[in-house]
Amino acid sequence: MGPNISMLINHGIPEWNVSKLITSQPTVLMSKPDRLSQIVGVVKGMGFDTSSSTFICAICSMSAMSKSTWEGKLEVYRSLGWSEDEILSAFRMQPNCMMKSEKKIRKVVDFFVNTMGWKSSDLSRNPNFLLFSFEKRIVPRCSVLRILMSNNLIKKENISTALQCSDTDFLRKFIMKYQDGVPEIVEVYQGKMGLVGLDLGS
Known part of the structure; x- marks a missing residue:
């Protein structure tokens, strides 16, 4: 040492x-x-x-990576359409984005491109998303956000804030705030999170 x-x-x-x-x-x-x-x-x-x-x-x-593993991760991002500058920018913002598995990287990018309508390169400006749990955070929250956006209640720009805030803040800002006008978001969120008994009133 x-x-x-x-x-x-x-x-x-x-x-x-x-x-x-x-x-x-x-x-x-x-x-x-x-x-x-x-x-x-x-x-x-x-x-x-x-x-x-x-x-x-x-x-x-x-x-934590060999040179060949590092080059392999770079190639994954290139194959998803990221430029060298976008890869470097993402690594500068969140170095741990290179630690994720190829499967996780592709799953997250595919979800945002094919479900949320983003461009692949949009993720290079939000590399923290690659660190979030796909099943416990990204899917449940984005399912709610898609409904709110379809009702013109929030804009695409709100997604970054919504994904990075705490569970308590997400419930307050995006579930409880809109549940009276768009009650289906409660069922969607509960179903995706497996929280059927969640008491939003409290």
Whole structure:
């Protein structure tokens, strides 16, 4: 660990970010110094701020994959129509998007394209969506949002906020607010979540 810690400091990584890596992902510091130094150089070259938490996250993501696995993930996104700039932008915003399986990536993108009417590249501006549970968050919430949009009660732009807010806020802002005028959203949400006994009145 000693040589790697010294290497990170020599690369200009602030001590508080080095400390964060030691406490949260110490196994990364057990990598071979030459490989970790190469990863740090690549991440810096991508334009990450060395003092940010996403810089540490990016190092961890790249360290967890072999070069061939990394290239394979890039190819998955390319096959979905993402440009090199879109892939890089998504990785800068949410480095963990590269940690998802090919199956999960394709499932989420397919859902938003074929069910929600998005362009594939729209997901590159919302990479956090790839981290959400498909069954427990994306499908239940989007099922409600589709009904609300069809009734002109919300706009497409509301989807990002709706998917990222807490369960309590989603219920308050998108279920309870509209359930009197569009009562079917309650049944849809309960059914998709498996919460048949959910008491929205409380």
